[in-house]
Amino acid sequence: MDASKLIDGKAFAQGLRARVAAAAAELQARHGFRPGLAVVLVGDDPASQVYVRSKTKATEEAGFHGVEHKLPASTTQAELMALVARLNADPDVHGILVQLPLPAGLDAAAVVATIDPRKDVDGLHAQNVGALWSGAEGLVPCTPLGCVLLLKDRLGQLAGRNAVVIGRSALVGKPIAALLLAENCTVTVAHSRTKDLPAVCRQADILVAAVGRAEMVKGDWVKPGATVIDVGINRVPTPDGKGRLVGDVAFAEAAAVASAITPVPGGVGPMTIACLMRNTLTAACRIKGVPVPAV
Numbered sequence: 001m002d003a004s005k006l007i008d009g010k011a012f013a014q015g016l017r018a019r020v021a022a023a024a025a026e027l028q029a030r031h032g033f034r035p036g037l038a039v040v041l042v043g044d045d046p047a048s049q050v051y052v053r054s055k056t057k058a059t060e061e062a063g064f065h066g067v068e069h070k071l072p073a074s075t076t077q078a079e080l081m082a083l084v085a086r087l088n089a090d091p092d093v094h095g096i097l098v099q100l101p102l103p104a105g106l107d108a109a110a111v112v113a114t115i116d117p118r119k120d121v122d123g124l125h126a127q128n129v130g131a132l133w134s135g136a137e138g139l140v141p142c143t144p145l146g147c148v149l150l151l152k153d154r155l156g157q158l159a160g161r162n163a164v165v166i167g168r169s170a171l172v173g174k175p176i177a178a179l180l181l182a183e184n185c186t187v188t189v190a191h192s193r194t195k196d197l198p199a200v201c202r203q204a205d206i207l208v209a210a211v212g213r214a215e216m217v218k219g220d221w222v223k224p225g226a227t228v229i230d231v232g233i234n235r236v237p238t239p240d241g242k243g244r245l246v247g248d249v250a251f252a253e254a255a256a257v258a259s260a261i262t263p264v265p266g267g268v269g270p271m272t273i274a275c276l277m278r279n280t281l282t283a284a285c286r287i288k289g290v291p292v293p294a295v
């Protein structure tokens, strides 16, 4: 594969995190506060533990105040809601992320509704969802924001392009569709009931896969010259038992046809973490009433 086709999310994310860290140092010097992020993890899903660890590391590197709350899977709805209420009231916390999915028996929608929308750095609260679709100021989900930053960096103007998003989750598919629509793309949202998905995908100048099915999107689903964003994170078994990460796109086949493509790992995943830092910086500045630095 021609290396210039690769969209290096890891490198872009490193740059973004460095700019966020510089802005945070400036805030500390001028206004005397640090952005604060609270990450809440319920239960002991090993994949979630990996993400939470990388979020905590990024929080430290950005010079933010960070708190990690690890709760047992036996946590009750009332206990979790009480923790969110405490974090809402904590003046040192400007961002709250509750890692999803929650263990069975806990109502994620009710928890999200409890988060102060100004601290909702995942952009999942109804107020932020409404703001995203109506063009008002709010907080935008991290993974979708990361995808669009990569697309604009690679393609410049997105207006008029045909975008196909596979997946319609509240965390990924729907907000990506909203952001691409705001960039004046013509957006199709495909899902498990879509008829002839390969033909729909072949229409796409921009193809975003957010499905959760390892290597589902084949090379002949990709329009020649298209830009492919692979959001999927799937661990597949290997003979040595360690497993490896693959995306929702069959990378080698798709890369042969596309003009640009994100790898997994090293594509959208690192952007999610960097955008979480960016959102926390934004939330902190708005809450404190100081200008939001452009990063």
Ligand SMILES: NC(=O)C1=CN([C@@H]2O[C@H](COP(=O)(O)OP(=O)(O)OC[C@H]3O[C@@H](n4cnc5c(N)ncnc54)[C@H](OP(=O)(O)O)[C@@H]3O)[C@@H](O)[C@H]2O)C=CC1
Residues within 6 Å of the ligand: 143, 166, 167, 168, 169, 170, 171, 172, 173, 190, 191, 192, 193, 194, 197, 210, 211, 212, 213, 231, 232, 233, 234, 268, 269, 270, 272
């Ligand atoms: N890189 C990152 O930072 C992040 C990566 N992820 C990864 O992205 C992927 C998607 O995550 P998420 O949106 O939370 O997943 P969900 O399971 O919530 O949503 C999956 C979506 O894919 C659709 N779908 C499932 N099977 C098919 C199929 N055969 N054909 C077409 N559409 C299908 C579903 O359709 P329907 O609605 O009809 O059921 C649904 O809309 C996962 O691999 C996840 O690990 C997630 C978050 C961040």
Ligand SMILES: Nc1nc(=O)c2c([nH]1)NC[C@@H]1CN(c3ccc(C(=O)N[C@@H](CCC(=O)O)C(=O)O)cc3)C=[N+]21
Residues within 6 Å of the ligand: 050, 051, 054, 097, 098, 099, 100, 101, 122, 142, 143, 233, 245, 264, 265, 266, 267, 268, 269, 270, 272, 273
């Ligand atoms: N409330 C909530 N918000 C989320 O944003 C959220 C969530 N819940 N639940 C789980 C998913 C998944 N997610 C990822 C974050 C970083 C990487 C990431 O950094 N991936 C690295 C590889 C990491 C590895 O090696 O395991 C990469 O793709 O290069 C992946 C996935 C955020 N999620």
